[in-house]
Amino acid sequence: MFIISKLFTYLCLPPGIFIIILFLAAIYAKKAKIIFFSAAVLLWAISTKFVSNLLLYPLEHNFKADNITPSSVVVLGGGTNSYDVLKASPDAFKREVYGLLIAKENNLPFVFTGGGIKKIKEAENVKKDIELITKTCGCKIKTYYENKSLDTYENAKFTAALFKKLNLPKKIYLVTSAYHMKRSVKIFKNFGFKIIPKPVGFFYNPAYTAWDIFPNAGSFFHSYKAIHEYFGLIKAILLGK
Numbered sequence: 001m002f003i004i005s006k007l008f009t010y011l012c013l014p015p016g017i018f019i020i021i022l023f024l025a026a027i028y029a030k031k032a033k034i035i036f037f038s039a040a041v042l043l044w045a046i047s048t049k050f051v052s053n054l055l056l057y058p059l060e061h062n063f064k065a066d067n068i069t070p071s072s073v074v075v076l077g078g079g080t081n082s083y084d085v086l087k088a089s090p091d092a093f094k095r096e097v098y099g100l101l102i103a104k105e106n107n108l109p110f111v112f113t114g115g116g117i118k119k120i121k122e123a124e125n126v127k128k129d130i131e132l133i134t135k136t137c138g139c140k141i142k143t144y145y146e147n148k149s150l151d152t153y154e155n156a157k158f159t160a161a162l163f164k165k166l167n168l169p170k171k172i173y174l175v176t177s178a179y180h181m182k183r184s185v186k187i188f189k190n191f192g193f194k195i196i197p198k199p200v201g202f203f204y205n206p207a208y209t210a211w212d213i214f215p216n217a218g219s220f221f222h223s224y225k226a227i228h229e230y231f232g233l234i235k236a237i238l239l240g241k
Helices: 002-012 016-028 033-046 049-060 090-106 122-137 152-166 178-190 217-239
Strands: 072-076 110-113 143-146 171-177 194-200
Touching: 016 033, 033 049, 033 217, 049 178, 049 217, 072 090, 072 152, 072 178, 090 110, 090 122, 090 171, 090 194, 110 122, 110 152, 122 143, 143 152, 152 178, 171 178, 178 194, 178 217
Parallel strands: 072 110, 072 171, 110 143, 171 194
Antiparallel strands: none
């Protein structure tokens, strides 16, 4: 029963069902067989743990730290939901908590950067999380919030302006998701920051099982995140950001 349940999950739910449809289209289509077949193979590949790990490894490993003593902890936003008890998304919440732990351990100020779009007030939502956490644990941590940025480039730009206003040295622990760290470091360095990377929320996981040959939504999501980062890195290099 367990095997049947697993096969149903992998083959009858997305993305597996769409891969099967594409393979069937490649078999029965009179034209464009190669297109359907190639699409099926590509979708299968990026939906497996083997390929998602292959894409993630260069992003989530070999971080280089500057030889500094940081003056603060900078945490990058990653999405919030104002209806939830804890407002930050799962990835963003890991960043929040890890940043707070580092700030508390080293007696440093905690700086959050993230604005959000339209009615999403990310910094305001995160502030509620931080107040709840610090109040519950009895922690006293000096906090600052940058609430205008919409992307990583603006995270760095507006954080640099905040540091200038607060007269803080641009020597920081930088906290963000592991897959997002290399792009974040590159962009923040362009604004004069010296950085010790503190990645959290690793997606790379080399523990394999026989089931990993089957496509699954989790691996597809991880591949998507990695591919998005590579495009972001290319854009940052081309635009000098």
